[in-house]
Amino acid sequence: xxxxxxxxxxxxxxxxxxGLLVITVSIGIYLAVVVINxxxxxxxxxxxxxxxxxxxxxxxxxxxxxxxxxxxQLYEKMQWEMEESxxxxxxxxxxxxxxxxxxxxxxxxxSNAIETQKGDSTDxxxxxxxxxxxxxxxxxxxxxxxxxxxxxxxxSLSKHYGGFWDRFFLTLSxxxxxxxxxxxxxxxxxxxxxxxxxPYGGMYDNFPxxxxxxxxxxxxxxxxxxxxxxxxSTFFQGVYTWRxxxxxxxxxxxxxxxxxxxxxxxxxxxQYILRPVLPFLVTNFTFLLVGFWQGIIVLEKxxxxxxxxxxxxxxxPLYERGVVLAxxxxxxFLLAFSIFFLDIVYxxxxxxxxxxxxxxxxxxxxxxxxxxxxRDDLKNLGKRPAFSVRKPERPQSRQSTRxxxxxxxxxxxxxxxxxxxxxxxxxxxxxxxxxxxxxIFLMIGVSIYTVFAIPYPEAVHLWQANRxxxxxxxxxARPTWINFFRSKDLPPNIVLSSQAGTAIKxxxxxxxxVKKITLLYSFKYPYGDFPKDLAIDFNSQFTAKRPFVxxxxxxxxxxxxxxxxxxxxxxxxxxxxxxxxxxLLDPEKNQQKFLMGGQGGHPAVxxxxxxxxxxxxxxxxxxxxxxxxxxxxxxxxDLDAEMILYGGVYGLAGTDHMRRDLMVALLWGAPIAxxxxxxxxxxxxLTSMTLAAAGVWFGGRVDQVIxxxxxxxxxxxxxxxxxxxxxLYSQSIWVVLTVVVILNVFSSAIxxxxxxxxxxxxxxxxxxxxxxxxxNWRIIFRYMIPRILPLVIPQMIILIPTYVCFEATLAFLNVxxxxxxxxxxxxxxxxxxxxxxxxxxxxxxxxxxxxxxxLSFAMFGFALDSIFNPRLRKI
Amino acid sequence: MRSLPPGILIGIGFLxxxxxxxxxxxxxxxIVPSTFTLNFLSYAAxxxxxxxxxxxxxxxxxxxxxx
Numbered sequence: 001x002x003x004x005x006x007x008x009x010x011x012x013x014x015x016x017x018x019g020l021l022v023i024t025v026s027i028g029i030y031l032a033v034v035v036i037n038x039x040x041x042x043x044x045x046x047x048x049x050x051x052x053x054x055x056x057x058x059x060x061x062x063x064x065x066x067x068x069x070x071x072x073q074l075y076e077k078m079q080w081e082m083e084e085s086x087x088x089x090x091x092x093x094x095x096x097x098x099x100x101x102x103x104x105x106x107x108x109x110x111s112n113a114i115e116t117q118k119g120d121s122t123d124x125x126x127x128x129x130x131x132x133x134x135x136x137x138x139x140x141x142x143x144x145x146x147x148x149x150x151x152x153x154x155x156s157l158s159k160h161y162g163g164f165w166d167r168f169f170l171t172l173s174x175x176x177x178x179x180x181x182x183x184x185x186x187x188x189x190x191x192x193x194x195x196x197x198x199p200y201g202g203m204y205d206n207f208p209x210x211x212x213x214x215x216x217x218x219x220x221x222x223x224x225x226x227x228x229x230x231x232x233s234t235f236f237q238g239v240y241t242w243r244x245x246x247x248x249x250x251x252x253x254x255x256x257x258x259x260x261x262x263x264x265x266x267x268x269x270x271q272y273i274l275r276p277v278l279p280f281l282v283t284n285f286t287f288l289l290v291g292f293w294q295g296i297i298v299l300e301k302x303x304x305x306x307x308x309x310x311x312x313x314x315x316x317p318l319y320e321r322g323v324v325l326a327x328x329x330x331x332x333f334l335l336a337f338s339i340f341f342l343d344i345v346y347x348x349x350x351x352x353x354x355x356x357x358x359x360x361x362x363x364x365x366x367x368x369x370x371x372x373x374x375r376d377d378l379k380n381l382g383k384r385p386a387f388s389v390r391k392p393e394r395p396q397s398r399q400s401t402r403x404x405x406x407x408x409x410x411x412x413x414x415x416x417x418x419x420x421x422x423x424x425x426x427x428x429x430x431x432x433x434x435x436x437x438x439x440i441f442l443m444i445g446v447s448i449y450t451v452f453a454i455p456y457p458e459a460v461h462l463w464q465a466n467r468x469x470x471x472x473x474x475x476x477a478r479p480t481w482i483n484f485f486r487s488k489d490l491p492p493n494i495v496l497s498s499q500a501g502t503a504i505k506x507x508x509x510x511x512x513x514v515k516k517i518t519l520l521y522s523f524k525y526p527y528g529d530f531p532k533d534l535a536i537d538f539n540s541q542f543t544a545k546r547p548f549v550x551x552x553x554x555x556x557x558x559x560x561x562x563x564x565x566x567x568x569x570x571x572x573x574x575x576x577x578x579x580x581x582x583x584l585l586d587p588e589k590n591q592q593k594f595l596m597g598g599q600g601g602h603p604a605v606x607x608x609x610x611x612x613x614x615x616x617x618x619x620x621x622x623x624x625x626x627x628x629x630x631x632x633x634x635x636x637x638d639l640d641a642e643m644i645l646y647g648g649v650y651g652l653a654g655t656d657h658m659r660r661d662l663m664v665a666l667l668w669g670a671p672i673a674x675x676x677x678x679x680x681x682x683x684x685x686l687t688s689m690t691l692a693a694a695g696v697w698f699g700g701r702v703d704q705v706i707x708x709x710x711x712x713x714x715x716x717x718x719x720x721x722x723x724x725x726x727x728l729y730s731q732s733i734w735v736v737l738t739v740v741v742i743l744n745v746f747s748s749a750i751x752x753x754x755x756x757x758x759x760x761x762x763x764x765x766x767x768x769x770x771x772x773x774x775x776n777w778r779i780i781f782r783y784m785i786p787r788i789l790p791l792v793i794p795q796m797i798i799l800i801p802t803y804v805c806f807e808a809t810l811a812f813l814n815v816x817x818x819x820x821x822x823x824x825x826x827x828x829x830x831x832x833x834x835x836x837x838x839x840x841x842x843x844x845x846x847x848x849x850x851x852x853x854x855l856s857f858a859m860f861g862f863a864l865d866s867i868f869n870p871r872l873r874k875i
Numbered sequence: 876m877r878s879l880p881p882g883i884l885i886g887i888g889f890l891x892x893x894x895x896x897x898x899x900x901x902x903x904x905x906i907v908p909s910t911f912t913l914n915f916l917s918y919a920a921x922x923x924x925x926x927x928x929x930x931x932x933x934x935x936x937x938x939x940x941x942x
Contacts, residue, residue: 106911129909133902136914140896140921147892147925151932203903213906246933334918341919345926 017343024711025336030100032328032716035724036321037096043088045319049112050082097326108326113318117306124322128308128330134203135296135307138223142230143292149231150238157239158246169239171432176237177801177858178851179809181298185827185847188302189223193836198225200836201304226303233295293331294719298809302831312720313813316727325769328720335715426867433863439856447671454667462664463821474532474661477650478841488528490648495641496521499539505640513635517547519628521643525556526621530606532646534576536628539640540568545633552629553608556622561608568630568639580604654841656826657833665821666845672822673804673853676733680741680803685796687745689788692753693780696761706750713746719809726815733817736810737803749795756788790868798861801854808850823850881934888928895921 013426037043054075063071080089087095102108108124115122116130157166191198199205203222209215297309304310308327315323369783427433454462475494483489496502505519540547551563551574564574564581584604608618630639653662695703718740760766761784769779810816812831835842870871879887898917902909 129911129914132911132914133899133909133917136921137896137899137903140892140899140917143921143925144892144896147928148889151929155932155935212904212906216900218888219900219903333915336916337919338922341922341926 001246006721014344018340020711021340021343024708025332025715026100026104028332028712028715029103029325029329031098032332032721033096033099033103033325033714035721035728036324036328037092037099045089047083047088050079050086053082054078074639099321103325103329106329107327108322111315111320111323113321114311114315114320114450122656124326127311127323128326131306131308131311132330132595134305135300135309137219138226138300138305138307139231139292139296142227142234143837145227146231146234146238150235151242153239154242154246157243158213161247166243169236169243170235172860173240174236174432174436174855174858176233176235176240177798177805178233179298179805180229180233180295181302181809181812182805182847182850182854183232184226184302185831185843187225187228187232188836189840191692193840198222201225201302203306222303222305226299226305229299229302230292230295234292263429285776293335293717297719298813301813309810313723316720317729324720324724328717331717331720332715335717339711339714360551382563385516423867427863429861430863430866432859436856436859436863439852440860443670443674443853443856446667447674450667451671454664456668459664459668460819460820461666463656463660463819465660471535471537471659472644473655473661474646474650475655475659476657476839476842477532477646477648478839479652479654479845480649481652482649482654482841486528489526490529491525491527491531491645492649493647494523494531494645495642496523498640499642503641503643513633513637514633515637517630517632517639519630519639519641521621521626521628523645524623525609525619527619530609530617530619532648533602533605533645534608534626535646536566536574536626537642537644538572538574539642540570540572540630540632540638542570542632542634542637547630547632547637547639549628549630554625554627555608556620557611559612576604576608577602584608637778655843656829656842660825662842662845665823665826666849668821669823669826669849670844670853673807673819673850676737676807677800677802677804677857679854680737680744680806681796681799683741684744684747684803685749685792685799687741688747688750689753689785689792690780692746692750693757693784696733696757697776697780697784703754706746707754710746710750711744714748716743718743718747723808723815724812726810731817731819733807733810733815736815737807740803740806753788753792756791757784760784760787794861794864794868797857797864800861804853804857805850808846881931884931884934888924888926888931891920891924891927893924895924901927 018426023436046099057078058071058075065073066074083089087098090098106125108128111124111127112122112124114127116126121127145378155170157163157169160166188200192200199222201222203219204215205218209218293659296307297312299305300307300309301313310332311323312327314320315327427437448672450459472493477493478490480492498505498519504518504522506518506520508516508518510516538549546567546569548565548567550565553561553563555561561584562581563576563584564579580602584607605619610617611620626641626643628641632639651663653666655661668874691706695706721743722740726733726736766779766783774782807822808824808827811822813826814828816822816828818824826846827843830839830843830846890942895917898907901907902913902930907913
């Protein structure tokens with residue numbers, strides 16, 4: 001039983017922690033208030049809304065009895081009153097504190113554009129209270145399952161270490177590097193689009209059940225796919241992490257030592273086993289939760305799940321300041337509670353934490369075994385054949401410096417080449433890592449090729465919506481390679497032009513300047529499926545009298561169809577799906593039994609190609625002919641035309657709804673994703689590491705400021721802030737990246753690096769460097785940072801797919817530059833335009849590339865972690 | 876907490892986690908009204924249940940190894 005003084009200290013510790021957290025949350029929310037208001041931009045929107053409302057009022061109300069001056073006075077009075085009611089006449093500082101107070105007291109007011117699902121209230125409290133349990137339900141069930149399943153599996157694997165299932169789960173662990181919404185898209189494709197087993201999204205069926213209990217199976221059915229997506233993105237990583245740490249803590253030397261010393265079993269359990277390993281696991285779990293809150297926003301968007309994440313995505317583009325503030329407060333409170341709870345758990349678990357009278361957690365000053373172990377491990381790394389770690393420079397005598405200067409350089413080079421050779425040999429032991437490296441190099445090669453082959457301005461031009469040049473491309477055409485998997489081949493695009501010489505042009509002159517021009521478009525059609533449409537682009541020259549044309553279609557079996565006769569404008573287009581004569585679609589006249597049978601093409605197109613003798617729509621194979629008989633009535637007049645038969649397949653990637661070649665976005669997606677990934681990961685890691693080192697070295701206020709910023713940052717969700725920055729401040733994705741990097745710099749990593757630097761701060765070689773007169777920054781950059789680089793590099797590699805996926809996530813939420821072709825943008829367009837109904841290539845191609853990129857970096861990073869991390873090398 | 880056997884810890888953790896999942900479900904079905912207190916309580920239960928279960932699991936694995 002703990003003594004009374006211990007309980008009192010613990011209570012005091014908890015109160016102080018809670019107080020600090022309240023301050024942290026308050027600062028975080030106030031910063032959010034400032035960001036949300038966008039320096040007065042939201043005020044301008046409110047003023048414009050007031051003007052609109054007053055304009056509408058004066059338009060609909062008879063004010064003719066008032067003089068113009070009186071009308072103006074009434075307008076200004078009403079305007080002032082409405083502005084006053086919104087607090088727009090107060091100084092911003094005062095207003096911001098008022099909003100802050102309203103925010104933390106849950107007094108969020110009413111929404112202008114969002115209402116409850118029943119549509120009976122615009123009160124933001126009610127809107128949030130309606131959405132919050134939906135998110136908690138999803139989170140609660142998924143977290144519980146992930147935890148229970150992964151701990152159970154991890155326990156079993158740690159028991160059967162090295163067995164088939166152990167290796168199986170180890171191999172699958174990189175799957176968790178892909179965000180849950182990517183799995184969500186894949187699951188929708190499989191279970192909703194193809195198998196029709198589960199709904200695409202939402203939370204309820206169209207019709208309510210008879211009883212309230214009837215909601216249980218309905219909600220469960222709708223929850224299954226989001227739940228599976230969460231499981232896939234977290235389960236394997238959880239199993240890997242926990243199994244690894246179960247193994248580590250089972251085999252620690254100091255545990256064996258404690259057993260050898262004859263300590264009681266309970267003491268060994270508590271002091272030597274649980275305490276050292278639990279803080280890590282608890283921390284790991286916290287970060288899992290923090291990451292989960294980020295992921296839930298996108299997941300709810302994909303599944304149209306009516307939770308707080310979807311509410312946030314809806315509210316930001318509508319400038320719903322109250323709703324956004326409410327959700328930031330909810331996010332902050334949930335995260336703050338998690339941190340507070342874990343702080344309390346830490347107090348019980350972490351043997352390094354002492355609870356002082358002031359409730360501060362302090363670390364013992366003496367050097368602990370942990371550092372000596374780390375140092376020994378790092379030293380030993382250099383002796384191992386795996387790779388070498390450069391020893392930190394130590395102060396040297398002049399004599400030794402001279403000796404070193406004279407030492408032959410080739411020896412150093414030889415040592416380096418040996419180290420590289422050893423490192424490569426070590427990597428070769430991990431087949432998945434080798435595959436990962438090959439994919440990474442392939443991606444880098446493709447990116448370099450793309451940047452030179454399709455310069456960025458050209459790519460942006462090609463990716464513009466409604467580009468006239470895109471007219472020649474089919475709409476939603478599948479990639480050409482899809483024909484390998486089909487029994488009936490889809491036709492490619494067929495383009496024939498009289499100007500380009502791919503069509504026959506005959507000109508017969510008659511009297512009075514009249515010319516008869518015949519254009520013949522003949523082509524073979526051996527395909528098993530129908531084309532999508534037929535278009536004819538006319539290019540006629542005339543001064544006054546418009547040329548007259550007659551269009552005739554001839555099938556291989558000798559049938560003829562009259563497609564119409566009309567006078568031409570200078571640039572006219574005939575599109576069969578829009579301009580087909582009514583007779584063509586008359587079933588009795590054309591003896592067609594399957595006019596609406598539709599296999600992708602327009603019914604009119606099927607009439608031109610289908611065999612009338614077959615029950616099912618089947619194109620007649622053979623040579624088709626389109627004949628254009630034109631009459632021009634002036635000497636200088638001429639007539640040309642281009643026939644476009646829109647096919648079902650196009651290029652290696654297909655096209656989208658705006659006839660854009662998807663290959664442009666798939667190719668350019670690679671350099672953009674890699675640039676985002678590399679820049680984000682390197683900038684975040686290096687800055688975090690430098691700040692942590694500086695904080696530890698300088699200590700005092702510098703360290704305090706850095707740590708408090710990290711605390712505040714932990715309760716600010718990164719994704720919502722990134723979305724707000726994009727909508728309110730800058731439409732540049734690189735500005736958003738910068739903000740995300742800044743936020744991530746002060747994330748959990750900085751605390752981990754700080755812990756590592758604290759271990760080495762009092763090391764003898766640092767003391768020696770100080771005594772030798774090295775400057776502070778020299779000690780930081782030359783002696784401290786290089787020391788932990790071997791441990792940081794794998795983490796940096798593992799961080800790259802996080803940023804790659806983050807870019808795709810932002811683009812999927814339409815947080816991207818409009819004309820920037822990226823993988824996420826393709827998925828966004830595909831999901832918005834119904835790719836799940838028949839155009840799966842559109843969504844699967846970019847999803848496949850994101851998964852491939854994410855997995856390749858994760859596989860390489862995990863292998864590096866196993867090689868570089870001395871604790872993991874043992875198992 | 877330290878003196879509790881792992882089985883009990885895991886059991887308590889499971890019950891808390893269960894509450895963290897059932898409470899929102901009842902709110903979604905409008906069987907109980909959605910309030911901030913209940914929402915935060917269910918989240919707290921879920922989180923603390925997971926942590927307790929984790930601690931229980933670790934104690935269990937150690938006991939099993941000793942046997």
